[in-house]
Amino acid sequence: MQPADNASLITPFYVMELLARAKALENQGRDIVHMEIGEPDFSAPxxxxxxxxxxxxxxxxxxxxxxxxxxxxxxxxxxxxxxxxxxxxxxxxxxxxxxxxxxxxxxxxxxxxxxxxxxxxxxxxxxxxxxxxxxxxxxxxxxxxxxxxxxxxxxxxxxxxxxxxxxxxxxxxxxxxxxxxxxxxxxxxxxxxxxxxxxxxxxxxxxxxxxxxxxxxxxxxxxxxxxxxxxxxxxxxxxxxxxxxxxxxxxxxxxxxxxxxxxxxxxxxxxxxxxxxxxPQARAELEQRRLEFQRRRDYLQQALARLGFGLSAPPEGAFYVYADCSRFTQDSDAFARDLLEQAGVAITPGRDFGETAASRHVRFAYTTSLERLEEGVKRMERYLAGVSRDSAAPGF
Structure with a gap:
């Protein structure tokens, strides 16, 4: 018995593989900064x-x-x-x-x-x-x-x-x-x-x-x-x-x-x-959360630009930054996997989103606290400094 033909055409959500690996590392005692999943860190009001x-x-x-x-x-x-x-x-x-x-x-x-x-x-x-x-x-x-x-x-x-x-x-x-x-x-x-x-x-x-x-x-x-x-x-x-x-x-x-x-x-x-x-209370709380997402966006896009990621335009909505990582790699999938293993930062590679320059892009989700975003940026800064000294790093 074989699966349906149409079902065989369904591609996996590659970020879920990264999430599973991130969870496995956490179970081993590693601290992971999650910027891969598009789920608000806030609960319902x-x-x-x-x-x-x-x-x-x-x-x-x-x-x-x-x-x-x-x-x-x-x-x-x-x-x-x-x-x-x-x-x-x-x-x-x-x-x-x-x-x-x-x-x-x-x-x-x-x-x-x-x-x-x-x-x-x-x-x-x-x-x-x-x-x-x-x-x-x-x-x-x-x-x-x-x-x-x-x-x-x-x-x-x-x-x-x-x-x-x-x-x-x-x-x-x-x-x-x-x-x-x-x-x-x-x-x-x-x-x-x-x-x-x-x-x-x-x-x-x-x-x-x-x-x-x-x-x-x-x-x-x-x-x-x-x-x-x-x-x-x-x-x-x-x-x-x-x-x-x-x-x-x-x-x-x-x-x-x-x-x-x-x-x-x-x-x-x-x-x-x-x-x-x-x-009214719920709507007021949701508006405060929107402002918090905006603060995170403003911090993250500036920090990523400082690190050398390419940003075509400020994201105007949602809670993602889609960044060009070609200064560091031509293989965003290997880049994301190595960043997780070496720096404890989880992000999404571009291949989840199509084919257009996918190998040169990664997505960052600012669905975690500003404090955690700052920690993630510090880890990436150290990681990228090491990459610049070691051209043999995976994906480079």
């Missing part, structure tokens, strides 16, 4: 936790409707009105088990076997794997460091073919932290719609922006699929809760898919999410 606990104690742990708890869908509709000025009907909002569940719904409702889907390179690796799972083909569109790795409609239009069904874009993006401004995102929405294709806008890092507020694709019409989550800004990763905003044309299809794929998202998490959106 106390008001959010209490709302989830109250729901469980009150016995509110039965299935909800497949589309989600009505109170949560209503709260999200208000959220879009207050934050983006978008009048969003609740019927278009579907609660899913994480942003991954929302992406699964969007692609299941849109893709046929043999379709092509355009993706930014570098970009989040699971996009490619989800597309392959449906028998479709991901097509990487290289972005330029000189443009801050920003993906625009001219690049998508040049890559569009007769087999192209649609595109997935992200803002803020992983791994680059790039934000698509209103003109760029609006042109993307208009261009893809003009081709008769679908657009999935991954907005999972909205709220974690360090300049103007990120626009949503919903500001430019009702044809895009929009994905978001309570994992990143709301610091609720393990609660496994995200949402999808679907075009009217796909609402009935998405609901049928949700009924069959998930039955419903975790009920207690949905009650907690209502508090995350509505509780």
């Amino acid at each position: 106390e008001a959010v936790v209490e709302a989830g606990v109250r729901a469980m104690r009150a016995g509110q742990v039965k299935y909800t409707a497949a589309a989600g708890l009505p109170e949560l869908r209503s709260a999200l509709a208000r959220y879009y009105g207050e934050h983006y000025g978008v009048d969003l009907p609740e019927r278009r909002i579907f609660i899913a088990p994480g942003a991954s569940g929302a992406l699964l719904l969007a692609l299941a409702a849109s893709l046929n076997a043999g379709d092509e889907v355009l993706l930014a390179d570098p970009g989040y690796p699971c996009y490619r794997n989800f597309v392959r799972l449906f028998g479709a083909e991901p097509v990487s569109v290289a972005t330029r460091a000189s443009d801050g790795h920003r993906l625009g409609w001219p690049q998508l239009r040049a890559a569009w073919s007769g087999r192209t069904a649609g595109a997935i874009v992200a803002s803020p993006a992983n791994p680059t932290g790039v934000v698509l401004d209103e003109p760029t995102l609006g042109e993307l929405c208009e261009g893809v719609a003009g081709q008769g294709g679908f657009l999935v806008s991954d907005e999972i890092y909205h709220g974690l922006e360090y300049g103007p507020r990120c626009p949503t694709a919903l500001q430019f019409g009702s044809q895009a699929f929009v994905i978001n989550s309570f994992s990143k800004y709301f610091c609720m990763t393990g609660w496994r809760l995200g949402w999808l905003v679907a075009p009217d044309s796909h609402v009935e299809t998405v609901e049928r898919l949700a009924q069959n794929l998930f039955i419903s998202a975790p009920t207690h998490s949905q009650y907690a999410a209502v508090a995350a959106l509505a509780d």
